[in-house]
């Protein structure tokens with residue numbers, strides 16, 4: 026198995042290093058030959074070769090069985106022509122990663138850390154399906170002669186169909202409920218979104234319960250009654266906002282993994298948290314989000330269910346025992362937190 | 372003083388009726404001649420004259436000293452060519468209302484109703500400044516021959532300048548902090564937004580503290596530490612989403628007012644809540660959001676500070692005494708809740 030590692034910026038290199046150690050132990054234990062390679066992305070790419078997404082990185086990712094990313098971005102590159110984020114956005118496009126999955130479960134152990142009341146968040150179990158290669162992210166954009174600026178948001182029928190199918194398929198394996206989020210009372214792309222999702226549902230997945238919600242009222246309901254949701258399906262920008270909103274419900278964004286999948290090719294796996302430049306290089310970052318992303322890589326990317334489950338069980342045990350980094354009130358550094366998980370796997 | 376009333380749809384007529392009674396009592400008490408007129412908007416306009424925004428309504432609003440709106444929309448008009456929302460969007464444009472203000476204060480009396488922990492929300496005191504006549508709401512939109520859809524988001528320098536100035540001016544009267552929200556790592560309109568806000572700040576309001584935040588991380592921070600914010604300034608769509616997210620922090624959306632202001636002409640005042648078709652016509656809706664919107668109309672529209680303060684004091688007294696509608700755990704109907712406030716004013 027070829028696993029491409031993209032440490033990136035800020036705390037990225039530290040969380041990737043801790044996760045690589047976990048994957049090596051899993052490889053030894055289950056007798057898999059994981060071949061790791063490291064590549065430049067984001068600010069690291071800008072600094073080294075003046076390119077946030079070198080061709081070498083794209084080639085290596087496409088030739089891999091799965092890509093594990095740390096984080097990109099930071100104030101260091103603010104206001105410059107080359108932006109670290111271009112590396113990540115370009116890679117999503119180059120790998121055809123049209124669905125970003127962010128699962129969130131709020132366990133009784135973690136519920137008290139939430140900014141929400143325990144009785145509202147305990148037992149939350151949802152997954153966000155964010156469309157990742159369309160919308161305003163990849164539309165035409167620029168400035169006009171009069172100094173005004175524009176961004177075009179566009180969606181094709183096929184783009185909506187494929188991500189809807191992916192979401193409905195996952196819903197069948199879960200509680201069978203999809204909430205599709207749009208702004209159909211204002212946006213034409215949202216009206217198309219609603220039409221296509223409704224048709225795919227009726228034609229191919231009538232057994233799933235489908236509801237539509239407006240993005241503004243969804244931003245409210247996610248705080249008022251997050252337990253009501255199972256699969257949340259939405260377009261790129263709304264998904265960016267809502268999945269970040271959701272990510273704090275569990276009380277620690279440092280724990281959350283994500284997977285970005287296309288059709289057939291390798292997937293990209295990364296923690297939800299950003300590059301956190303303020304704590305970079307200090308052995309303070311929580312590696313759990315990246316380690317759980319590696320578990321998603323093993324499951325979705327390599328089909329190694331037992332191996333993924335063994336990482337997840339180890340993480341749950343370590344968290345329950347309170348062996349955590351400072352963001353969760355513990356005393357471990359990044360490396361030690363990774364080693365605690367390795368001990369639990371062993 | 373001419374006050375134009377637009378009851379609209381769902382619970383709109385009930386909350387407007389209760390609020391009109393309050394305004395009449397204020398008029399008698401302070402010896403003002405308030406002249407009320409009622410006009411069609413939204414679904415009510417579609418049903419009566421097949422127009423969500425009759426010209427008569429626009430004319431009456433422009434000739435008034437202030438407009439008080441109930442709510443527009445409802446499933447009854449879903450999927451039809453004429454949409455109730457067009458009435459509201461058209462009126463914002465026709466009246467040149469470029470700034471939507473939504474204040475939120477979380478008092479100790481209300482903090483326990485919040486889905487957030489009391490220690491996180493108690494003492495929140497912020498105001499959202501949402502740009503209201505630009506962005507994706509009013510850009511070109513449509514379908515292409517291949518069935519794909521598009522929406523254009525655009526902003527001119529002037530549009531950003533005027534709403535920024537309005538926000539900085541209010542900040543000076545408050546705690547002197549503005550957080551401007553954009554998605555400058557992805558959108559060109561956001562990069563222009565950040566440039567213009569930064570320049571207006573440096574040139575005209577250097578005494579205000581200005582910070583920039585990305586919309587996705589703002590969606591998180593508003594839940595984690597809402598007390599950090601004073602004035603939040605953002606574009607139309609991000610403002611729609613974030614202000615709805617914020618509206619639940621206080622525990623009851625039924626209490627919240629809003630004001631939409633332009634330069635010079637009359638303003639539009641309306642509760643945050645929607646038309647709530649499920650409880651319409653049953654004397655169940657909470658009239659407080661509309662009554663507090665009327666207080667904003669008196670203050671911002673007519674310059675009647677004492678009259679506004681007297682309504683706000685009456686509302687606070689009634690809430691503290693628990694004389695509320697069912698959404699706040701009380702037993703009063705819409706009309707009785709309005710009368711309780713009238714009694715408190717007297």
Ligand SMILES: CC(C)[C@H](C(=O)O)[C@@H](O)C(=O)O
Nearest residue numbers: 098110113114265556557587
């Ligand atoms: C870094 C940025 C461009 C990116 C996005 O907006 O997609 C990030 O916020 C994310 O959600 O992965």
Ligand SMILES: CC(C)[C@H](C(=O)O)[C@@H](O)C(=O)O
Nearest residue numbers: 210211241444456459460611
């Ligand atoms: C009704 C709708 C068009 C409107 C908007 O999105 O602006 C509403 O959500 C609001 O916030 O006033």
